[in-house]
Amino acid sequence: MLKAKNELPEDLDQQETHEWVEALQQIIEEAGPDRARFILNKLADKAYLMGVGNPVKLTTPYVNTIPVEEEVPYPGDREIERRIKSLCRWNAMVMVVRANKYDDGIGGHISTYASLANLTEVGFNHFFHASHGDQPGDLMYFQGHASPGVYARAYLEGRLSDKHLENFRHELREDPGLSSYPHPWLMPGFWNFPTVSMGLGPINSIYQARFMRYLENRGLIPVTNRKIWTFVGDGESDEPETLGSITLASREKLDNLIWVVNCNLQRLDGPVRGNGSIIQELEGIFRGAGWNVIKVLWGDDWDRLLAKDASGKLMRRMSECVDGEYQNFKAKGGAYVRKEFFGKYPELLELVADMTDQQLAKLRRGGHDPSKVYNAYKRATEHTGQPTVILAKTIKGYGLGEAGEGRNITHQQKKLNEQETESFRAASTFLFRTQPRRPCPSTARPPIASR
Ligand SMILES: Cc1ncc(C[n+]2csc(CCOP(=O)(O)OP(=O)(O)O)c2C)c(N)n1
Numbered sequence: 001m002l003k004a005k006n007e008l009p010e011d012l013d014q015q016e017t018h019e020w021v022e023a024l025q026q027i028i029e030e031a032g033p034d035r036a037r038f039i040l041n042k043l044a045d046k047a048y049l050m051g052v053g054n055p056v057k058l059t060t061p062y063v064n065t066i067p068v069e070e071e072v073p074y075p076g077d078r079e080i081e082r083r084i085k086s087l088c089r090w091n092a093m094v095m096v097v098r099a100n101k102y103d104d105g106i107g108g109h110i111s112t113y114a115s116l117a118n119l120t121e122v123g124f125n126h127f128f129h130a131s132h133g134d135q136p137g138d139l140m141y142f143q144g145h146a147s148p149g150v151y152a153r154a155y156l157e158g159r160l161s162d163k164h165l166e167n168f169r170h171e172l173r174e175d176p177g178l179s180s181y182p183h184p185w186l187m188p189g190f191w192n193f194p195t196v197s198m199g200l201g202p203i204n205s206i207y208q209a210r211f212m213r214y215l216e217n218r219g220l221i222p223v224t225n226r227k228i229w230t231f232v233g234d235g236e237s238d239e240p241e242t243l244g245s246i247t248l249a250s251r252e253k254l255d256n257l258i259w260v261v262n263c264n265l266q267r268l269d270g271p272v273r274g275n276g277s278i279i280q281e282l283e284g285i286f287r288g289a290g291w292n293v294i295k296v297l298w299g300d301d302w303d304r305l306l307a308k309d310a311s312g313k314l315m316r317r318m319s320e321c322v323d324g325e326y327q328n329f330k331a332k333g334g335a336y337v338r339k340e341f342f343g344k345y346p347e348l349l350e351l352v353a354d355m356t357d358q359q360l361a362k363l364r365r366g367g368h369d370p371s372k373v374y375n376a377y378k379r380a381t382e383h384t385g386q387p388t389v390i391l392a393k394t395i396k397g398y399g400l401g402e403a404g405e406g407r408n409i410t411h412q413q414k415k416l417n418e419q420e421t422e423s424f425r426a427a428s429t430f431l432f433r434t435q436p437r438r439p440c441p442s443t444a445r446p447p448i449a450s451r
Pocket residue numbers: 111112115143145196197198199232233234235236237239262264266267268272396411
């Protein structure tokens with residue numbers, strides 16, 4: 001059998017390890033983290049000179065970057081926001097399914113937005129600024145094939161009509177339609193940038209942030225707190241354009257730039273890194289390039305387990321599993337998670353002895369937890385001197401249940417049968433239409449084009 005790439009070395013002398021860790025703890029308690037950092041750097045230099053190689057890792061353990069004690073409470077109304085998000089996910093899904101029902105092969109994507117919904121909704125509700133007063137507004141680069149979700153949000157805001165949604169991917173019809181992917185020429189006043197050719201959004205966002213700094217520094221535009229937000233797919237990070245200019249962003253200290261990598265661990269036709277970890281790989285790359293890195297991997301239901309993890313085995317297990325295994329955990333249910341994830345160490349089985357299989361299956365990934373995402377965005381917007389990348393772990397096809405959560409076919413999903421649609425509805429909690437159909441507004445002048 002193939003050996004998993006993340007397998008950690010065994011601790012050959014636990015007593016000795018314990019003494020070193022205790023010594024470090026003592027330094028932090030008595031002299032603070034700066035002193036601890038100094039000593040660790042000194043040790044790393046010494047080790048290098050003594051032929052140990054470079055023992056310093058660019059990656060951190062496979063847990064959230066922001067400790068629970070440092071989180072702020074979520075400021076929004078979770079219930080209302082959950083309803084809005086559910087409606088967006090549902091409307092995005094039916095928009096694509098409906099288009100393909102009446103026009104077989106018209107295309108579109110369901111699962112990308114299903115994984116992204118929480119990441120964009122927390123942003124829309126709390127962080128993204130439209131232009132108003134002196135604030136020129138943030139600039140947005142969205143994952144292109146998540147466009148149905150952005151349309152669904154605009155529909156709830158009253159910016160798009162029923163006809164727009166019915167004519168998804170039919171913008172040349174007489175009635176107003178919606179372009180498949182973001183493009184400001186096709187939908188002026190709606191999309192800021194064209195993004196679907198993977199890699200072009202990310203690299204252009206760096207140039208955009210750089211150019212805006214250039215203009216600010218020369219007094220050509222006012223200095224504001226305007227941000228450039230870029231949503232990137234983890235598969236997209238393999239495009240040479242995506243990572244090609246990231247050192248420019250850190251060299252120029254572009255703290256007006258925030259990237260959110262939607263790490264659903266899948267690309268078009270399979271895992272992004274089946275036998276490795278895309279999140280850890282990206283963390284090393286971005287940290288090495290001088291970016292501020294924030295990992296959002298686990299939802300709050302894991303906090304209780306991590307707090308009880310006296311043996312450290314939970315963190316170890318989290319770090320040693322590879323992405324292919326994580327996809328299996330999502331696709332194969334709670335009993336499988338108990339056996340294959342927690343079952344590796346007796347201490348972990350004990351840790352979840354009071355939980356049902358259903359509860360285990362529902363343990364959330366960080367990218368689907370509004371509070372974890374809120375805290376990451378808050379940190380990112382307050383961070384100075386560096387660009388920030390948020391690595392958010394999500395599930396492709398979140399809410400699709402049997403129809404596709406964490407399955408490799410998910411990307412191409414455009415149709416759902418009745419049973420699959422019902423299970424999505426149950427997961428979404430709210431129905432597509434809670435109100436009678438509105439009459440469609442006049443189509444003579446699409447509202448989107450006039451904004
Ligand atoms: C340059 C380029 N090559 C291929 C495609 C076709 N394509 C659309 S989505 C996709 C996979 C995207 O995977 P990922 O970036 O991980 O995003 P996800 O949908 O999984 O969130 C591909 C290959 C494209 N849009 N652009």
